[in-house]
């Protein structure tokens with residue numbers, strides 16, 4: 001009697017980057033929410049906090065003192081999940097209990113000495129310094145023969161497990177390629193072998209024609225809500241040119257990256273007039289010494305908020321046991337982000 | 351200089367049920383936590399809450415009145431993510447934007463009319479009634495030609511997105527087999543074809559010899575922390591006999607299932623002397639009309655708490671972008687659960 005409508009009816013969408021499917025339930029967006037409310041971050045912070053272990057000049061838990069840095073500051077994570085002093089070894093019981101030792105490094109990157117800022121409140125020039133650190137770290141860590149993958153990411157906001165509001169990100173670099181980038185490697189390689197172009201080059205061309213999922217564009221970068229987005233306001237930030245890693249970006253592309261990061265995070269903050277929590281990170285080629293022309297560098301933003309500064313999406317139950325699932329459509333989310341002002345709600349003059 | 355030690359050094363473990371790897375960082379368990387604290391559930395609830403849409407006799411959001419049920423009560427979810435009135439249809443743009451309509455049903459199961467109880471506080475006989483509902487629903491839904499998978503689960507606690515403390519679970523049943531059970535199907539089928547026994551039969555035999563990850567046993571069921579557990583106190587509850595779905599359990603096996611559920615959740619509550627939050631659910635054979643002798647029914651418990659009633663594990667950043675990761679070892683978690691008293695801390699006499 002009726003026809004199938006992506007905006008109204010339950011359906012599945014395919015994620016060509018990881019090969020998995022997502023359940024979309026658009027009609028469910030309006031159910032009442034009587035569950036947990038998040039505490040929005042309303043604290044006013046000083047520019048320097050003597051109790052913060054990331055602020056310039058302060059002493060960390062292990063007794064080391066931070067330098068009086070003025071731009072960015074990078075150091076080895078004092079509680080890293082990965083270490084490089086682990087002896088080789090493995091366990092195998094009947095092919096069912098299998099383990100092998102893993103080596104690697106954990107690094108912390110302070111984005112700014114200012115304890116009271118976040119990326120959307122920093123200048124393009126200051127964010128550009130963060131991009132340069134990402135490139136330097138990727139180059140140095142990636143050159144090590146014992147490191148085959150470098151994961152650069154940021155957890156922002158208490159609701160995303162961030163334990164210190166000082167603007168910072170992390171790097172976990174390790175011997176093996178972790179699950180998610182390994183899936184993206186396989187998918188991108190298959191596509192590249194079949195088409196001679198990267199998967200994201202062709203995907204981006206379609207999205208630039210379709211327009212409904214675009215969030216913002218500049219000369220070198222595009223931010224969009226991917227067709228297969230799992231988190232309510234998930235975005236994908238990618239360069240127009242197929243580049244396997246951040247060290248291969250031109251100077252102009254790095255500036256435009258900083259600019260896109262600034263404007264995307266401003267829109268996020270404006271959406272619910274709150275410091276918008278997320279986990280975000282770069283996906284880049286494995287650092288196994290190969291060129292990986294199939295790899296198209298990109299950045300994922302996974303933000304949990306759904307309806308307001310206090311109501312989030314829970315990835316639980318069905319999502320953990322069965323399948324990723326979302327309630328609002330990616331098209332609707334993109335429209336909401338696209339319609340936000342370009343200046344930060346807290347700093348309208350900037 | 352030293353030898354590789356699973357209890358002390360970073361390593362990866364393989365999950366044979368889904369074919370993925372997990373990063374384990376045992377040495378990281380002792381890092382200080384300055385991040386978000388959860389609010390433990392300390393509310394005292396009445397046996398009947400006039401404002402609860404799940405309590406007996408109350409009116410739900412859609413105007414329907416619940417019966418005066420005394421055991422369990424099952425109804426169609428008023429805000430189901432799946433519906434069965436969706437017309438067939440699909441979208442395909444360049445193989446990169448792909449969608450297809452999905453049909454299914456959402457059901458809600460009230461475990462008890464008592465608003466103030468949870469599974470660990472219910473009697474074995476009352477939990478047995480819940481097991482019987484699971485079997486009835488699996489049989490009825492699974493018999494429908496348009497339903498090929500039935501996901502039965504429970505979200506417990508506000509931290510796991512549960513919006514009503516009344517003891518209840520859900521069923522999402524649908525046309526396609528979702529991602530997680532599809533992976534487990536492939537892995538179990540490959541193993542069964544190679545060995546002529548289910549993967550979990552052979553895995554369980556090893557764990558019964560090893561003992562270090564066992565939590566509890568009865569005549570027909572075993573609960574253990576799987577070698578590849580991702581969540582801090584994750585457990586796997588499985589029948590000793592390889593049965594593809596809950597309808598094929600004997601009467602004695604169903605009683606023993608209820609008994610194991612009761613004792614496992616009592617240990618969980620005792621661990622941090624709190625109503626222990628989790629997402630839990632059954633994994634069973636697809637209901638596609640095939641026998642699926644490779645499928646070994648089991649139940650996963652994914653609880654987020656890590657160190658106390660207020661400090662949880664966050665699956666963010668590295669976990670979302672790269673790989674599942676845990677800080678304490680499965681062996682240590684099993685030991686903690688094994689050493690809990692068998693009676694509930696709130697009802698020591700029971």
Ligand SMILES: O=P(O)(O)O[C@H]1O[C@H](CO)[C@@H](O)[C@H](O)[C@H]1O
Pocket residue numbers: 313314315316317318319325505510511512513
């Ligand atoms: O259906 P509920 O309990 O309202 O909702 C809860 O469980 C669902 C299934 O696991 C999730 O999709 C929701 O995010 C969660 O809040």
Ligand SMILES: O=P(O)(O)O[C@H]1O[C@H](CO)[C@@H](O)[C@H](O)[C@H]1O
Pocket residue numbers: 155160161162163663664665666667668669675
């Ligand atoms: O390293 P942090 O910021 O203390 O910890 C946070 O990020 C890590 C990496 O995403 C996660 O494993 C932790 O669960 C989270 O709390």
